[in-house]
Amino acid sequence: MDLTILYRGPLASCDYxxxxxxxxxxxDSRAQLAADRAALERFATWAAAQHDDRLxxxxxxxxxxxxxxxxxRALVELSRLPHIRRVAIQTxxxxxxxxxxxxxLDTVALWCTFHPGQTPYDRFLxxxxxxxxxxxxxxxxxxxLPEHLEHARRLRADLPAHVYxxxxxxxxxxxxxxxxxxxxxxxxxxxxxxxxxxxxxxxxRTGESVISVDGEGTVRRCHFxxxxxxxxxxxxxxxxxxPRACPLALCDCHIGYVHLETLPLYDxxxxxxxxxxxxxxxxxxxxxxxRHRTLSGxxxxxx
Numbered sequence: 001m002d003l004t005i006l007y008r009g010p011l012a013s014c015d016y017x018x019x020x021x022x023x024x025x026x027x028d029s030r031a032q033l034a035a036d037r038a039a040l041e042r043f044a045t046w047a048a049a050q051h052d053d054r055l056x057x058x059x060x061x062x063x064x065x066x067x068x069x070x071x072x073r074a075l076v077e078l079s080r081l082p083h084i085r086r087v088a089i090q091t092x093x094x095x096x097x098x099x100x101x102x103x104x105l106d107t108v109a110l111w112c113t114f115h116p117g118q119t120p121y122d123r124f125l126x127x128x129x130x131x132x133x134x135x136x137x138x139x140x141x142x143x144x145l146p147e148h149l150e151h152a153r154r155l156r157a158d159l160p161a162h163v164y165x166x167x168x169x170x171x172x173x174x175x176x177x178x179x180x181x182x183x184x185x186x187x188x189x190x191x192x193x194x195x196x197x198x199x200x201x202x203x204x205r206t207g208e209s210v211i212s213v214d215g216e217g218t219v220r221r222c223h224f225x226x227x228x229x230x231x232x233x234x235x236x237x238x239x240x241x242x243p244r245a246c247p248l249a250l251c252d253c254h255i256g257y258v259h260l261e262t263l264p265l266y267d268x269x270x271x272x273x274x275x276x277x278x279x280x281x282x283x284x285x286x287x288x289x290x291r292h293r294t295l296s297g298x299x300x301x302x303x
């Protein structure tokens with residue numbers, strides 16, 4: 001069986017304090033961190049034992065996982081197993097990157113988010129270039145807030161051309177066509193994020209070939225539908241797998257609507273759905289520099 005699993009354990013702590021995130025600068029206690037570690041290790045042990053299945057895994061913690069050794073270790077160990085097709089994680093990239101030397105680069109991948117004001121731009125960019133040099137599959141993105149636009153333009157100019165820069169529409173924000181055009185010039189797929197997608201009654205891969213799992217092993221069709229399909233560890237979820245329509249009116253998060261069968265995104269991201277990497281390079285507009293700003297070395301080479 002080919003199965004995609006989105007895992008989200010109890011971890012809810014983060015080293016950043018982004019104003020648009022409810023988990024900013026939240027600190028887990030030692031007991032909470034120990035519980036998260038135990039839950040993750042249980043999940044990784046289960047995944048490693050599923051030799052008859054072909055698994056694709058995406059870790060989507062509420063907090064930042066890669067500053068914790070158990071997440072780094074899980075990605076490395078799982079990446080080296082033949083039945084694991086992909087293992088990826090969403091990260092702010094605040095961690096070091098040398099641990100990736102031990103991972104199978106054909107399997108591991110990172111979904112990286114730049115949060116302006118939380119980390120120096122050059123530090124984040126340097127880590128992105130280190131990933132590119134190491135040959136690590138990764139995408140890079142930002143939240144589409146007005147104050148992030150110039151940062152995103154600079155990032156698009158400084159990143160290697162093959163690295164996809166995605167833009168997430170800010171939650172609750174309405175974009176004018178002119179504003180949307182500015183973001184679409186950087187991310188041609190931004191229109192998919194700009195508006196929530198009508199999903200009620202429409203076919204979706206979640207609950208059939210894609211599932212969500214929490215730290216207790218409770219299986220749901222996705223992070224956004226609370227009804228349970230069973231438990232991962234007793235195998236009861238398997239009886240519930242099958243095609244089913246979405247019960248929600250709207251789907252407005254990429255990790256949800258990417259699985260809608262009515263959208264073409266499985267073709268767009270073929271081979272890179274979990275890490276958000278398009279199968280083919282997308283056209284984008286490299287912004288011309290403002291006259292008052294001195295070009296960086298990266299920009300001079302790109303422009």
